[in-house]
Amino acid sequence: MTAELAFNRSVDVEYGVAEEMAPGVRRIVANNPGPYTFLGSNTYIVGQGEVAVIDPGPADKAHLAAIAEATRGERITHILLTHRHRDHCDGARPLQAALGGEIYAFGIEGKRGNAVIPGMEDYTDFGLQPDRVLADGETVRGAGWALDVIHTPGHARDHLCFALVGQRTVFTGDHVMGWNTTVIAPPEGSLAEFLASMEKLLDRNDKAFLPGHGGQILTPRRVVRAYMMHRKWREQTILACLEEGVNTIAPIVDRLYGGLEPGLKGAAALSVFAHLEYLIERGQVETEGPAGLLSTYLLAETETRRAS
């Protein structure tokens, strides 16, 4: 097993220009690059004439203008959100105000709990109520296209993937990304949910994933399997750390992610925390009091016995 997943990061991007990704699918990349967004957020336009916009992206004037330009002479009937992280959804209401379309998203009410890192909830627009609430397993139909809704919590509680019917192509949002492993930030994020959502994709037979950030993935099942192996490797490494007495998050992050750029350390700490939370849920790890970023973690007694 290897620690590094192989991603194709050499994505050539021209911001604001619609590019055909598949028959009836266009992509526009927003100019909001950063440590969590790679080159920027991907907005997809599905169909022709009467179209759906998947993830309008940030509320950025130039990006909204690019969507307007790409859909000139067409009508936006649907605005679909993979989840309510602001880099995907902030443009939804402004786009609707300018060009119409009903907003579709999974239904959530409020927060799950306090963020592990204060301010983390600012990434989510909890107040954004869709015009139509989507549920797992339903199909959204437009003019000449249909999208199956797959609820894939893990990265975010409300996360949806959309499978383009008849094309074996899935819009994967941040559940499977084209450039990095997915950030899981408890309490909105959950590793247990993420793994169950990955299984949902493994059960399918797709030929392409179109992620919310980064380029398209043309070996979907291989990538999903590699992701799951990667998570397993991290879990084994964390358990090994605990066994050696390395039992707080910061040194475990250094062990797991040597040479990480400082901007991503917070995300890495959250990822380790998500793993520890998962191991606690399964009774393999213990901590005193509520689990947090500064807590001390120990192998559970049963786990110690199993290891020895």
Ligand SMILES: [Zn+2]
């Ligand atoms: Zn996200």
